[in-house]
Amino acid sequence: MKKYSAKGLSKLAGVSVRTLHHYDEIGLLKPAIRTESKYRLYGENELIKLQQILFYKELDFPLKEIIEILNAPDFDLIKAFESHRQALESKKENINVMLNTIEKTISNLKGKKMITNEELFEGFAAEDVIPIRNEAIKKYGVEQVESSENSLKKLSKEQFAQLKKEQQEIGKNLFDLSHMSPESELVQLEIARHYKNIRKFWGTDGMQDTQWKQYKGLGELYMADDRFSTVDGSPQPEFAKFLSTAMTHFAHSQLK
Amino acid sequence: MKKYSAKGLSKLAGVSVRTLHHYDEIGLLKPAIRTESKYRLYGENELIKLQQILFYKELDFPLKEIIEILNAPDFDLIKAFESHRQALESKKENINVMLNTIEKTISNLKGKKMITNEELFEGFAAEDVIPIRNEAIKKYGVEQVESSENSLKKLSKEQFAQLKKEQQEIGKNLFDLSHMSPESELVQLEIARHYKNIRKFWGTDGMQDTQWKQYKGLGELYMADDRFSTVDGSPQPEFAKFLSTAMTHFAHSQLK
DNA sequence: ATTTGACTCTTACGTTACGTGACCCCTTTA
DNA sequence: TAAAGGGGTCACGTAACGTAAGAGTCAAAT
Incomplete structure (x- = not known):
C-alpha cells in the first residue's frame, strides 16, 4: 500500500501542509499511521477521503458538517457526488449572474454615464x-x-x-x-x-x-x-x- | 433631513447593528451625528453610502478595499471590476474542471474502474x-x-x-x-x-x-x-x- | 562522518467580519 | 415609578487556516 507524507499528499491534493495538520487536529482527516518520530503518513483511503472533503469544501460546507457527512454510515458516494455536481452547476449559474452584473456595471462606468443608485443596486437593493x-x-x-x-x-x-x-x-x-x-x-x-x-x-x-x-x-x-x-x-x-x-x-x- | 437610529438603519439595509458598530470602528461608515448620550444617528447620505458598501461587499471586496474605493473618488473602479471579473471567470473555469472530474468519478464508481490519483485530483492540484x-x-x-x-x-x-x-x-x-x-x-x-x-x-x-x-x-x-x-x-x-x-x-x- | 538541505513536528499568535454576551445608561410607556 | 426596550462600550468567540518560531529527523552529498 502506497504511503504519502504530509507534503506529498498536500502536493497531490493541492492543499497546504497546515491544512492537513488542521484537519488532523479537528479530527476530520487523521493520518493512517504516525511514525516513531511523529511523522504523519497517509494511505490511499485518506487520499480518497481528502478528495471528498475538498469537494464538500468547494461547496462551502463548513468542516464541522463535513465531519458529520463523512461519518454517516449510510453515506452514499455516488449520490453524494451527484448532488455535488448539481450544486456546482447552480454555483456556475450564480457566477454567471454576478458576471452579468459586473459587466453591466463596467460598461456603465466605461460609458461615463452616471448611473443612479437604483440602477447600481438593481438586483441587490432592499430598496x-x-x-x-x-x-x-x-x-x-x-x-x-x-x-x-x-x-x-x-x-x-x-x-x-x-x-x-x-x-x-x-x-x-x-x-x-x-x-x-x-x-x-x-x-x-x-x-x-x-x-x-x-x-x-x-x-x-x-x-x-x-x-x-x-x-x-x-x-x-x-x-x-x-x-x-x-x-x-x-x-x-x-x-x-x-x-x-x-x-x-x-x-x-x-x-x- | 431624516435621521435613522442604529437599529432603524440596520433594518432598512438588512444588516445587524453590530455591523454598523463595526463599520464605525474601522472608519468605513460613521454616523452623521452622535447625540449627547452617544447615540448614533445616520442620515440619508449614510444610507446611500451603506448601500454602496453593500454593493461592493456583494462582489466580495474586502472592507479595507471598500474604504479605499469610497475614500478615493478617482479610484480606478473599472480596473477593480475587471480584476474581479477575471477572478470570477477563473473560478467558473475551475468549476468546469471540477464538473468534469465529478462526472468521471461518478462513472468510474459506477463502472468500478480505478482512476489514478492525479486524475482524481484534476482541478485541485496546481503545483x-x-x-x-x-x-x-x-x-x-x-x-x-x-x-x-x-x-x-x-x-x-x-x-x-x-x-x-x-x-x-x-x-x-x-x-x-x-x-x-x-x-x-x-x-x-x-x-x-x-x-x-x-x-x-x-x-x-x-x-x-x-x-x-x-x-x-x-x-x-x-x-x-x-x-x-x-x-x-x-x-x-x-x-x-x-x-x-x-x-x-x-x-x-x-x-x- | 559529517554537513547540508529538505522535510517534519508542536506551539501559538494573526487574520476577517462580524456574533454574542456582559454590564451599564437613557427614554418611553403602562 | 418601575418595567420594557432601546442605546452604549468593552472584550472575548468564531472559521479555517497563514505564518513564523524553535527544534527534531532523514537521505543525500561532501
Missing part, C-alpha cells in the same frame, strides 16, 4: 422591498405584516413543498405573461431570466438560513398585495423582480 | 510543476529556465487565454484516450497524431514572434526531459498533462 413593505403596513397594519412574516418563519416541510409547487406554477404563468407582453424583446428576455431564477430559488434544497426565511416570508406577504396580482389572479412582473432580488441575494450568499 | 521545474534547473541551470519563464510572463493575456484553451483541448483528447484499451493500436495511432499536433504547436510554423520562440524554448526544455518521451519518441500522456498544469500555473501567476 425595492422596503417601500412595498411599508405600504403593506399602511394597508394591513404593522401587526398583521409582522405576524405574517413571523408565522412564515415556522413553515413545515409540507407547507414548504406546497409553496414550492405554487411558486413553480407562478413561474409558468410569468413565462406566459412574457409572451403576451407588448413590450420589447429585452423585457421578455429579462422575464425569462427571472423565471429561471425563480425556479432555482424555490427549487434549491438545503436552505435553512435566516435570510432565506426572511425572503420566504416576505414573498408570501407580497403575494397578498393587490399590486402583485391581476384580476385573473396571475402575478405581475414586479413580483418576479422581487424574487429575483431575493434570488440574487441568496446566490451571492452562496458564492462565498 | 505539480515545481518538482519538474527543479529538475529542469538542475539539468539546464537556473538562468536558462528563469529567462524562459520570464519571457513567458510577457505574453499578453489574450495570447495566454488562447494557449490555455488549446492546452485544455489537448488534455481533454488525451484523457479520452485513456478510456480506450491501452493495448489497442488505435490508441498508439491517436497518440502519435496528438504528438504531431503538439509538435506542430511547438513548431516554428505559426510563431515568428520572439516571445513565442522563447516560449517554444521552454517547451523544448521540458520536452527534453526523459520522463516525457518513450523509446520510440512518442510522448507520454504525462507530457500533455504537464503542459496543462504548467499553463494553469503560469496563467495564475499572470492573473496576479
